[in-house]
Amino acid sequence: MDWQIFAILSGGTAALAGASILRRSRQTAAAGSSELESTGDLSHLPQALQRTALWTLCDGGFESRTVHGIVSRAGADVSVTAFDLETLRERRGEWAYLPVEPPFRIGGMVSVVVCEVDRVFPHVLLKRAGRGDKLEDDDLTERAISITKMARDGLGLARSYAAELPATLAATPLAVALPEHWRGYGTSDPVLSTPAFQAALAQSGRRDFVIELLDSLVVAYPAAREVAGADPFADLISDTLVIVDAIRATAVSPRGVETVHRTSGE
Numbered sequence: 001m002d003w004q005i006f007a008i009l010s011g012g013t014a015a016l017a018g019a020s021i022l023r024r025s026r027q028t029a030a031a032g033s034s035e036l037e038s039t040g041d042l043s044h045l046p047q048a049l050q051r052t053a054l055w056t057l058c059d060g061g062f063e064s065r066t067v068h069g070i071v072s073r074a075g076a077d078v079s080v081t082a083f084d085l086e087t088l089r090e091r092r093g094e095w096a097y098l099p100v101e102p103p104f105r106i107g108g109m110v111s112v113v114v115c116e117v118d119r120v121f122p123h124v125l126l127k128r129a130g131r132g133d134k135l136e137d138d139d140l141t142e143r144a145i146s147i148t149k150m151a152r153d154g155l156g157l158a159r160s161y162a163a164e165l166p167a168t169l170a171a172t173p174l175a176v177a178l179p180e181h182w183r184g185y186g187t188s189d190p191v192l193s194t195p196a197f198q199a200a201l202a203q204s205g206r207r208d209f210v211i212e213l214l215d216s217l218v219v220a221y222p223a224a225r226e227v228a229g230a231d232p233f234a235d236l237i238s239d240t241l242v243i244v245d246a247i248r249a250t251a252v253s254p255r256g257v258e259t260v261h262r263t264s265g266e
Contacts, residue, residue, distance in 0.1 A: 035069070038067055041066065045081060046116070046215065048217050049114060051166060052212045052219055053212060054106070056163045056166060057087070058089065058106070060087075060088040061088050062085070063085050065083055066084075067082050067083070073245055076118070080115050080241070081114045083111075085109070085110045085111075090109065092148060092152075093148030093150075093152040094160060095138065095160050097135055098165065099162040100170075100172075102133055104208075105160070106132060106224060110223075112221040114218070117218055119247070120216055121213035122188075122214075123212070124188070124214075125169055126182060126211040127182070128182050128206065129181040130207035132208050132223030169185045169186045170185060174192075178201060179198060182201050194246075194250045196249040197246040197250070208223045209221075210223050
C-alpha cells in the first residue's frame with residue numbers, strides 16, 4: 001500500500017508541476033506576441049473595473065496570462081492590460097447571463113483587455129451579436145470534467161443565474177443608431193455617434209465582442225469564449241486599440257464632439 005500512496009503523491013506533484021510549466025509558457029508567449037510585459041496581478045487597475053457588467057457576470061475571478069505596458073498611439077501613450085479571467089462562477093460550477101434585452105452570457109474563462117484613456121465616460125456597454133446571445137448551456141464535456149458542475153447537477157441546483165444588472169445600465173437597448181449587429185446599453189455618450197467610432201465598430205469582425213466604457217476605462221472582451229493562443233490574444237489587444245484610436249480621434253468641446261486632426265509629429 002505504501003507504494004500506491006507514493007505513486008498517487010508523485011502523480012499529483014507531477015500534475016501540479018506540469019500545470020505550472022504550462023502557465024509560465026502561456027504567459028511568456030502572450031508577452032512575446034503582444035510586446036507587453038508580464039505582470040503578476042491587476043492591482044494597478046482603477047477600481048472602476050469592479051463596477052463593470054463583466055465583474056457582475058464573473059462575480060469576481062482569478063486572472064492568468066496577465067500582461068501590461070504603455071503603448072504609443074498617434075502621439076499619446078495608452079496604458080494597456082490584458083489577461084484571462086476564470087470566473088468565480090466557473091469555480092462554483094455555474095454560469096451567468098446579463099439580464100438585458102436580449103440577454104447574453106459569458107464563458108467560464110474570458111479574455112479581457114483594459115485600456116486607460118484621457119477622458120471620462122458614463123457607463124456604456126456595446127455588444128456585437130454572437131454565440132453568447134444564444135445562452136447555450138455548458139456542453140457535456142465541460143460539465144463532465146468539472147467536479148463542482150457534476151456536484152451541482154447531483155444536488156439538483158440550477159446551472160445558470162441572471163447576474164445583477166449594474167445600476168448604471170438599463171435593460172432596454174439605447175436609442176442610438178449603431179452599425180449592423182451592434183446594440184448598446186447604459187448612458188449615451190456623444191462619441192458613439194462620431195464617424196470614427198462608428199467606422200471602428202463596423203470594421204470589427206469579431207463576433208460576440210463586448211466593449212464597456214466606464215470612467216477612464218475601455219474594457220473589451222469576447223463574451224462566450226476565451227482567446228486561445230498567443231497570436232490571437234495579441235490580435236484581441238490590437239482590435240481593442242482600434243476602438244481606443246477611434247475614441248481618441250474625437251474630443252469633447254462646448255459644441256459637442258469634434259474630430260481631432262493629428263499629424264505624424266504629434
